[in-house]
Amino acid sequence: MQNKNITVVKSMDVLNLFLHHSELTLNEMVELLGVPKTSVHRMVGSLETMGFLQKNNEGKYLLGLQFLQFGQLVADRLDIRQLALPIMKELRDKAKEAVNLIIKDGNDAIYIEKLDTPHPVRLYTKVGRRAPLYAGACSRIILAFLKKEEQEHYLQETELTAIGTGTITDKDRMRQVLADARKFGYTISYSELENDTVSIAAPIFDHTGCLAAGLSIAGPDSRFGTDRLPELIDSIKNAAKEISFRLGYREGN
Incomplete structure (x- = not known):
């Protein structure tokens, strides 16, 4: 780390100010950084020339449009x-x-990745499998974190047809289950897509704070006793948070 370029490091210090401030004057940057005004002026001028900072009509600086291009490339x-x-x-x-x-994917959830249990008794799923958004924990966690108006439109337009013995078909009950999922950050399903199965799911968010995916663990109900549920719930929530973090999500996005 001894060969860090000091100019680059100090320029990043300038840019980092805008993580917490939408716009700043030159004097405000000088005060926040505790660096001589001539140095800050020079760095700001270079960053403005490169498109990383821009000045508005009030003489205040804000992040430049160059960040939109880089940000979109990272997201893509x-x-x-x-x-x-x-x-x-x-x-x-x-x-x-x-x-x-x-x-x-439309009004469905689609499995894009799966890892099987090492146990010989397992559920049958495969990449590409589809399920309606209302049935099963992993599908429902997506429905739970849609925008409220989109969620309600889906419920009004969709018939909740039983698939397994535990499929929720009452819309008022479904609304309560969705509200609980948003409140607690996870949802559990029992025999909703396949009988005698349990699934626990948590949401994954992207760098904009929008829902990106759902993550679930699933298996036969014989292995999901009430004594084991708290540990499994913590595990799935923590894993979903870690994936969200890697996608650029931060609390308060």
Whole structure:
């Protein structure tokens, strides 16, 4: 680290100010940095020339449009499957249950990655499998974190048809389950897509704070006793948070 370029480091100090301030005058930057005004003026001038800072009509500086280009490139190049897979493997190895990654596709959820349990008794799922958003924990966690108006439109337009013995078909009950999922950050399903199964799911968010995917662990109900649920819930929530973090999500996004 001894060969850091001091000018680059100090320029980053300038840019880091805008993580917490939408706009700043030159004097405000000088005060916040505790650096001579001539040095700050020189760095700000260079950053403005390169498009990383821009000055508004009031003479205040804000982040330049160059960041939009770089930010979009980073977002476009993020592969959620690639980012999620190492965390999914850790979760599978810890929980010893199947782990699924699901995204929204129209009115369905589609499995885009899965890892099987090491147990001989397992659920049948595959990449590309679809499920309605209302049925099953991993699908429902996506529905739970949609915008309220989009969620309500879906419920009004969709018939909640039973798939397994535990599928929720009452819309008022569904609204309460969705509200609980948003409140607690996870949801559980019992025999909703397949009988005698349990699934626990948590949401994954992207760098804009929007829902990106759902993550779940699932298996036969015989392995999901009430004594084990708190540990599994913590594990799935923590794994989903880690994937969100790697996607650029921060609390308060």
